[in-house]
Amino acid sequence: MIVVVDFGSQTCHLIARRIREMGVESRIINWKERLPLENLEGIILSGSPAFVDKAGAPSIDKKIFELKVPVLGICYGMQLMAKLLGGKVGEGRVKEYGQVEAVLKPSALFRGAVGKQKVLMSHGDQVLKLPPGFVNLGRSKNVSNIAMSRGTLWAVQFHPETTHTENGKKILKNFVLGICQAKKTLNQSQWLKHQVQLIKAETGKERVIGGLSGGVDSAAAAAIVYKAVGDRLRCVYVDTGLMRLGETEQVEQDFKKFFGKSLVVIKAEDKFLQALKGKIDPEEKRKIIGKLFIDIFEAEARKWGAKYLVQGTIYPDVIESAKGDGIAQTIKSHHNVGGLPEKMKLKLIEPLRDLYKDEVKKIAKQIGLPEKIINRQPFPGPGLAIRIRGEVTRERLERLRQAEAILQAEAKKFTLPKDLWVNQAIYVPLLTTGVKGDERVFEEMIAIRSLTSTDVMTADWTRLPYELLARVSSRIVNEVKGINRVVYDITTKPPATMEWE
Template sequence: MILVLDFGGQYNQLIARRVRENHVYCEVHPHTLSLDKIREMAPKGIILTGGPNSVYKADSASCSPELFELGIPVMGICYGSQLMSHLLGGKVATAPTSEYGKTEVTIDEQGSKLFQGVDKKTICWMSHTDYIAEAPAGFTVTASTPVCPVAAMENAAKNLYATQFHPEVMHTVQGKTMLKNFVYEVCGCAGEWKMDSFVKTTVEELKAKIGNGRALCALSGGVDSSVAAVLLSKAIGKQLTCVFVDHGLLRKDEGDQVEAVFGPNGSYDVNFIRVNAKDRFYAKLAGVTEPEQKRKIIGEEFIRVFEEEAKKIGAVDYLVQGTIYPDVIESGLGKSAVIKSHHNVGGLPDYVDFKEIVEPLRLLFKDEVRAAGRELGIPEYLVNRQPFPGPGLGIRIIGEVTEEKVKIVQEADAIYREEVAKAGADKNLGQYFAALTNMRSVGVMGDGRTYDYAIALRAVMTSDFMTAESAQLPWDVLQKTTTRIVNEVKGVNRVMYDCTGKPPATIEFE
């Protein structure tokens, strides 16, 4: 097992995901975890994450210097590297030149275990305003950039390694190799952890936790909630009731598709209830334009609907949700900065009328959820379904949500997905969809003036949904999609394509 100590950065759980890619189990814990607990856990290695603070400030997150004397290999990343330097006698200061984004790093010590198989010059992701001005005694500088003299350092005798850059993000071209080297070459891990062990352990834990209790699953029909539902059905069977709330913010025909899979004539032997709550959600969202407020309204209304359904079927002890790691991180739980609230994490109201919320996928990334789905025998077409946010089209409509706008984006999105799939351009896409901007512009159609909405098309390539690159879709696909949307969707006279990656943007619009 590799232990990740969290100092509050945005990519902390992504480190765990990268470690697990090497079939090594990994847990993330706060940096305040005691030395006694660490000794008890006996990890094969420890990784210190990034964070938003300066290590030399009195109130900054820190750890005991004794951590580096436990005889356990330690790797510091970004803030973690600076903290290692600071606690062991090096010098950390405000950098004369900050670095952010893709940066060419020179590997100065290719004999390092960490950099085996890494090119002498390699592209890495930097994100720092402080830097290590002087490495501690006993450390060798192993990598540098023109403005960062200590881009990496190590004390190989003590198995202490540090990188100023982020090897965990996809923008660091050979980052996976570096982390694999740390896990295998430095820590000596065996690589025996597989998804089947997660599924088996989770089912047993759910049986023990819920016992004879009853659970209500928030089923959207997406990958996450579907995998959560099947996990629960294997654990507690008919003690589970799946409630599907059609909030009127789903993709075109999606409500009927979900019912076809999980309903009375579907593939799974579960109690299934469909609640058509479109009017209720639209009324709550009337006049609301602020994204966070929309998310929280939708999240609270979800919970209220579930509470009502729970009362109809009798006492229900647990609410099951398909929350996954990226939801947790972006909602700013712990010390990470809030990017946006997810309806099933930061968007929950203060009072929830259930004994407890159960989130069996909370420690998994999207690709791991899909792997768990396959392990559970869920059909491939459902496992590979592209993500859809809990707030639905409510966050793909900029500004106020109305029934008219929902209809526009549903039709445009259906056309876009159809044309992309028809052209076979969806093979390497992590997510693609149409969104409705709040911009109206002048156009000309049939020799007449129009003043209608602009649709924005988005498509990204990503393996983890923490970082993403905008996809370069074939121009003929975009042209055909544009023509069809403008011709077939009333109220639209302009179509644009979003070329922004994540960061700086998020994948969803709000």
Template sequence: MSAPNRPPNRPTASRSGQPASSGQNAQFDQNAPAGQHAAAGQGSTSQAQPTHPGYDTALVIDFGAQYAQLIARRVRECHVYSEIVPWNTPVAELLARRPSAVILSGGPKSVYSPGAPQVDPALFDTGIPVLGICYGHQVMAQALGGTVDRTNTAEYGATTLSVTRPGLLFDGLPVEQQVWMSHGDAVSAAPPGFSVTANTRSTPVAAFEDLGRRLFGVQFHPEVLHTEHGMEVLRRFLLHGAGARPAWTMVNIVDEAVAAVRAQVGGARLICGLSGGVDSAVAGALVQRAVGDALTCVFVDHGLLRAGEAEQVERDFVASTGVELVHIKAADRFAAALAGVTDPEQKRKIIGREFIRVFEEAARDLEARAEAAGSRIEYLVQGTLYPDVIESGSPDAAKIKSHHNVGGLPDDLQFGLVEPLRTLFKDEVRRLGEELGLPEEIVWRQPFPGPGLAVRIIGEVTPERLEIVRAADQIVRDEIRRSGLEREIWQVFAVLLADVRSVGVQGDERTYGHPIVLRAVTSEDAMTADWARLPANLLERISNRVVNEVPQVNRVVYDITSKPPGTIEWE
């Protein structure tokens, strides 16, 4: 099935809310569907096109905000498709994407800082509904003739917002509500034509709107959960202010993705590298639904997975999808390559190199088999997600650690890429997996690094040490599951300090055993994370079981470091 059909064309509204005449918004096609504007003489010159033309789209203009991805995710939770674009994207290119709405994100700079990102005032003359958030609220005010002051009183954290007139965004919401603020500068006077709709004790213009032009701004962050009515504010902007249709649903996403894969690959054969994680599993299941037995999945078992995971991939994934699976058991090969290596970056590089070589050998065997049958493998399926696309496209992204992916295949393996998840966030991928009928154990598997348990052993990776950390990790995950906290915690795992020995007393004997570090964090996107406040009795059960059931371990410690400054993984 294709994406849902569009309704009949509707005229575009002018600033006054009436259909635009030839003298108003003349750059727009008057027969375009509402919210799907095309600039005459401009759209044809731009490279940009709508990614999902069957859906109304909100573009999030990123001014360097830590919350840009979160804004985009919250928009999708309102069932409106969203994409993130850089702040310096030309207005003509924005128009070529035919957005229903534009959201200006927050940002780390002051509008008065040298070189601070600005917004092209021409955006506000296009007729596209715009919502400014935090910094976006300020640059909108500044561009349209309002006043932004450097205040001596900053607002950070929970703040009481007073609604002075409901307007569109606050209609039906409490007069006083808690919002999340993070700013130093503030709008002191709204632009001409705007109504001030809310304030706080320190911010006289905490929200404004020009309903006729469909322009809105809020100083607070509606996308964070600490803003108690934030989702409703976003929903009112998208559905009522912009008139976007809430059609971005899992059923529609599956249908569109299946159709897109079929259109891309035709009758060609494909291979997919399974890692045991949710991303590659969902990508493989989706493509299998599209092409059936034209797909072969290759599972490289490097011996670094958690307890029972290799067996689960072989058993449950095949049972739920019917896909052809080639299971390559390469634990000995990886163990030999890692012998004597302690540097974490070297571990990652070695595992990535060996994975590529093993996958290459499997791919060549499958190619030979396909050629003998009169066909050939033309495509490689990858589980690339939207955050990967955003981060890889950022020239300012700093390298934290090497990432292990199938993307580094040798040049002589010339496959076209099929990336059916590249416009989705992690939470959407999980819901998509459920829609495809994958087992809960696969869909809700916690994020796991490509190098596996090798980077959860601080020191050399040996078979004996792998057994220790695997056994401890199994106990940790078992107790978390029994406590009903599995979906509340982003990641929980055990780390073995393999080169450290601590003195202990077990029975009547003095021992010198290894410490196990327990790491549990809460997060929404892994960009930031906080250590999980696990109940004391749960910590006690985990500690007792680990020291009693795992040989050579006599101590358990709990890591209470957030990200930043620490990373989630230890290596």
């Protein structure tokens, strides 16, 4: 077993997931917990938003390094290892965020990944002086010490668990299977059967209500519960008025084929728009939407006599909403996690809570969900409300729907990357100068954001064809009233998030 010590990292669970993909058991523990020694084969120290020299920063007993068990420090984990063992950590000349070029030296950790490598960095502090006995294993343009080792102790400043470290999986595999000699014990095919059994035991003969958003997460969660409880499940889709053009009609058509009479559609546009009137803070908007969803679900649950609510929460939702140990930072509250009210009358069932999006899609295929649902582009539960910067109004929603429809229609005419995750339009209520019909106009803008990704935790901006961007821009400024400018967002995640809000 490999134990991952969590210091509040946004990608801690991704480390454990990578280990699980190798067929090796992994367990995440909070840095305050006692280290489990039974069957311990290796230890990984995660990253953190904290600074090692700051008062109250998370730490561990340095006796962990005397256990004669291989230890790998990642980012903050490297800095903490260096500090505890006599090195020096501090702010360097340059902070590194995003993909950078590194040079890695030959070692057991970097077997098959030596020389120039693209790695993902996300740090301000760095190891300025190695602890006694450690050797340098790598550098980047701006940081001298990005990897180090001594005996069974290893550390890297970059994040091998992310897809944007080009040989990250290989490096982790070298540590887990090579250095630690960990045993393969997991059989992932048993996951679905185990979940169904857990849900049956939890719900007994009670009725269940499932919240559907139109995406694969909520559909897969509901389908798993459906296998466990059958016709005791009622699925509820809420038309918030914050949906894309034709979204509700398409969802109703697709989902009735799978869930049949158990699907109920609730029209609630006026209720949501009234609640959002005048609201401009992204967190406030998300929490208002989360509360309204629960109010509606609880009302439907009373009609159905249900005591449980199924949600398609996946692990990135949990991470970004920072529902953890108090060290992790809230990136944004997801309507189905951080946006939920503190007191709820329904008990939650979240079978996908520990999975990533690509894992969910595999489960969805195993269950037999239609390909159209599985491959639908991700769309956030709060809908277009978080793709409009500032206040949500009917006029802005209509303009954004038009722009989004143009983007999707034009994109279908091109061959795009297989790992394309999302193409989306964002409404930016910023007045800029333009010229229309030989007259000067002050109008607002639309931003286009397109991303490629595997697990949502990291993403790269899509190199869309210039011809596609040209067509989209031309159509939007000519067809969407009140828009005179289109911009393209070329920021990776991190440092940016997928959504603008």
